[in-house]
Amino acid sequence: MTDTIFALATPPGRGAIAVIRLSGPAVESALTALGATKLKPRVAAVRDLTYAGDHIDQALVLRFVAPSSYTGEDSAELHLHGGRAVVEAASRALIALGVRPAEPGEFTRRAFQNSRMDLAQAEAVADLIDAETSAQARQALGQLDGKLSETYAGFRRDLLHALALVEAEIDFPDEEVPDNLARTAGPVLDRLADDLRRAVDTGRRGERVRDGYRIVLIGETNAGKSSLFNALVAREAAIVTPIAGTTRDVLDADLVIGGYAVTLSDTAGLRESDDPVEAEGVRRARLRAEQADLRLWVRAPGDPDGVAADYARPEDLVVANKSDLGSIHTASCLEVLSVSTESGQGLPELHDWIAARLSADLAGADFPAVTRERHRLRLSEALSAVTAARVALDVAPEMAGDDLRRAADALARVTGAIGVEDILGQVFSTFCIGK
Ligand SMILES: Nc1nc2c(c(=O)[nH]1)N(C=O)[C@@H](CNc1ccc(C(=O)N[C@@H](CCC(=O)O)C(=O)O)cc1)CN2
Numbered sequence: 561m562t563d564t565i566f567a568l569a570t571p572p573g574r575g576a577i578a579v580i581r582l583s584g585p586a587v588e589s590a591l592t593a594l595g596a597t598k599l600k601p602r603v604a605a606v607r608d609l610t611y612a613g614d615h616i617d618q619a620l621v622l623r624f625v626a627p628s629s630y631t632g633e634d635s636a637e638l639h640l641h642g643g644r645a646v647v648e649a650a651s652r653a654l655i656a657l658g659v660r661p662a663e664p665g666e667f668t669r670r671a672f673q674n675s676r677m678d679l680a681q682a683e684a685v686a687d688l689i690d691a692e693t694s695a696q697a698r699q700a701l702g703q704l705d706g707k708l709s710e711t712y713a714g715f716r717r718d719l720l721h722a723l724a725l726v727e728a729e730i731d732f733p734d735e736e737v738p739d740n741l742a743r744t745a746g747p748v749l750d751r752l753a754d755d756l757r758r759a760v761d762t763g764r765r766g767e768r769v770r771d772g773y774r775i776v777l778i779g780e781t782n783a784g785k786s787s788l789f790n791a792l793v794a795r796e797a798a799i800v801t802p803i804a805g806t807t808r809d810v811l812d813a814d815l816v817i818g819g820y821a822v823t824l825s826d827t828a829g830l831r832e833s834d835d836p837v838e839a840e841g842v843r844r845a846r847l848r849a850e851q852a853d854l855r856l857w858v859r860a861p862g863d864p865d866g867v868a869a870d871y872a873r874p875e876d877l878v879v880a881n882k883s884d885l886g887s888i889h890t891a892s893c894l895e896v897l898s899v900s901t902e903s904g905q906g907l908p909e910l911h912d913w914i915a916a917r918l919s920a921d922l923a924g925a926d927f928p929a930v931t932r933e934r935h936r937l938r939l940s941e942a943l944s945a946v947t948a949a950r951v952a953l954d955v956a957p958e959m960a961g962d963d964l965r966r967a968a969d970a971l972a973r974v975t976g977a978i979g980v981e982d983i984l985g986q987v988f989s990t991f992c993i994g995k
């Protein structure tokens with residue numbers, strides 16, 4: 561027998577309205593015990609809620625009857641006056657009635673277990689709640705609508721089609737088998753491998769939209785990295801001094817540029833140093849630059865050209881700072897934008913340049929993007945199994961069946977069709993209570 565659960569679905573504290581959600585088999589009896597009777601399903605009605613003779617609130621109540629609800633179970637919502645005492649009283653009454661407080665994500669977990677949504681959609685619910693930028697919300701909504709799930713289902717259909725071809729040939733063996741198979745199943749697998757490869761490639765993009773695009777400021781000491789960092793985050797977050805070697809630790813700030821989440825990092829100036837603290841700072845700066853999606857090479861007039869030439873990638877940008885003092889000379893082929901954090905010259909252009917780069921990198925036409933490491937690993941697994949199957953087709957077709965089954969398993973794990981037990985806790989523990 562399933563427990564009946566409840567949780568505050570709105571933020572805790574004082575507010576205009578507080579919504580308590582209930583779900584489970586005892587919802588109707590709990591509502592009756594509170595005095596909320598004669599409720600037409602899915603029609604809001606005002607009821608005086610009472611328990612043990614105490615008036616709890618004059619509430620708006622909404623009842624859902626299984627399976628037509630978010631969780632697929634009998635459910636209800638109590639729209640209360642949003643005060644702490646009212647929510648407290650309602651919670652105490654529900655606990656006394658045997659309704660227990662929900663675990664984080666438990667409503668959505670039940671929706672998943674009652675096949676109201678698959679695992680990728682449940683993850684999208686969490687992403688949508690966490691979304692702080694328009695791009696994050698757009699991506700999560702697409703995934704909630706089932707766009708990602710449809711993509712995976714399409715891959716699985718192709719796989720099972722190929723598997724059927726392989727098994728048919730193996731059940732009726734003759735000498736022509738490898739030739740026939742390569743002709744029939746071969747093209748199916750080639751196309752599938754192409755699709756999987758493209759899906760894996762969208763993975764970086766999807767994760768960047770979700771978790772933030774990593775931009776690192778890097779360059780010689782005193783080039784003005786920390787000054788630029790402060791200008792971009794619009795506050796005095798980093799220490800700026802005329803002393804070379806001021807910044808040691810990597811400093812991160814989250815900001816939104818052009819509707820995309822960005823993590824911007826300020827780093828220690830790159831130079832050889834006998835000071836172990838500074839040397840460690842330089843080591844961390846280099847590491848961070850390697851992991852970044854985009855590096856801004858900050859240079860002041862007179863800075864040597866060397867570092868950027870050694871570490872830069874073609875997509876990076878040289879920011880020629882201190883334009884009020886002069887211009888830089890560079891032999892590198894990177895794009896150059898001149899700014900002065902002192903006068904503000906060039907800063908709007910730099911902002912626009914970054915926004916344009918983000919939308920070029922992240923706004924793909926072929927959404928839905930893969931949004932999680934978990935998905936990307938499984939897709940890569942499926943891709944390598946399909947590649948192995950394609951090779952086996954020509955030499956040992958009886959092996960191809962196993963590879964294809966392995967690929968189908970990997971895909972089924974993404975949407976939670978199989979192998980759910982070991983990841984359920986992990987997926988839902990990151991939810992907030994009441995979702
Ligand atoms: N008040 C309120 N607002 C909310 C939610 C909620 O639970 N309560 N949601 C919660 O996240 C989201 C909406 N999602 C929902 C998804 C499905 C159903 C539902 O009852 N589905 C039934 C009936 C569909 C119909 O015909 O209208 C079903 O699918 O069978 C309700 C909410 C956002 N806003």
Ligand SMILES: Nc1nc2c(ncn2[C@@H]2O[C@H](COP(=O)(O)OP(=O)(O)OP(=O)(O)O)[C@@H](O)[C@H]2O)c(=O)[nH]1
Pocket residue numbers: 780781782783784785786787788799800801802803804805806807808827828829830881882883884885899900901902903
């Ligand atoms: N004239 C001028 N001075 C600037 C400009 N930007 C920064 N400075 C000055 O340059 C000096 C170094 O600036 P920082 O931002 O600390 O440089 P940094 O690259 O972070 O230096 P380290 O942390 O030591 O690697 C400070 O005195 C700043 O005021 C600029 O655009 N024009």
Ligand SMILES: [Mg+2]
Pocket residue numbers: 785786787798799806807826827828829
């Ligand atoms: Mg600095």
